[in-house]
Amino acid sequence: MKASCVTARRARPLLGTLLEISARGRRADAAIDRAFRAVERVHRAMSRQEASSDIARLRSGHRAALDPWTRRVLERAEEIRQASEGLFDCAFCDYSLDGIAKGFAVDRAIDCLREAGMVAGSVNAGGDLRVFGDEWQPLHVRSGASLIYAGNIRDAAVATSASAGLVHPRVVKPGARGVTVFAADCMTADALTKPCLLEPQRADEFASRVGAQVLRIE
């Protein structure tokens, strides 16, 4: 390894969680700064809390001025709505993109690290995470008070959701305590956790339609 190739790891409060970014490469800190800025852009555009966000525009029916990133999220949300036969539905939640935007933010941060020439990196937004590079990295899943060591991952996106608080008119009671979804990108993994929690017996079916894989936490 060159002397100038360093590993840096930083965390900031963003997207309602502690957002952690690590990167290995030359000028890793500058790459991480860029990645944080990409996450901040997603936060500004898609946060429910920001009055000037695209969510407010969507609710009032104004689609013309949307951030192109919001359009990408809406398109993928529609694909996942179809793959989950309506169980994932942003319009149902008053256009909240909370269930997908965090994963999208992770993906954009990973893009920044790659574009900055990093050889490896990881981004973790409170459980929605993605790693890239040659290294095999351990993965732990939180379940109640325990951590579950789930194996090692490389070039993967992972999202975990617990069933607490999740409601949908078609489902009386979620059938699993939690699910962990693996996909090629974090936006897909993030969005897919919700339908898989609501109907765990059909999780594999939903997942296979978007190239993902599901683990149920019983």
Added chain:
Amino acid sequence: MRAGWPAFIAAPLVVIPAAHATTYLTVEKAQQVLFPGAKFAPVELKRKERIWRAADAGWFVVDEVLGKHELITYAVGLDPQGRVRGVEVLDYRESHGGEIRDAQWRAQFAGKTVRDPLQLDRDIRNISGATLSCRHVTDGVKRILALYESELRNR
């Protein structure tokens, strides 16, 4: 699917206390991240927060917040007008009093794994699930803004 299947493998059972600590930045490094190139003078106020004045008249404050399971040390940079310039986490310590369990549901991966088991890496990274709230940190930043109004603004 655009990329190859995310690889995933099994590893032997292990039970160790579920506590971990991460240091992201030292105080000095965080000062340079928030105020590149600046010099700092400590300010003694007999408070639990550690406070520095930056050469450009901004402020750098280090504080800790205690959550249910976690202790977070963070730094806030304030510009000369008292606006938040940035927030960086310095240290994060988490303790569950629980344990690390082996994934029973790893059996679900039978036939789907793509690599031989590796030796378990005891470094706890890449924790997925149960969103960790940053509410304590955002509340802490509000307290530091109040501290600025009451103690720093007129210094």
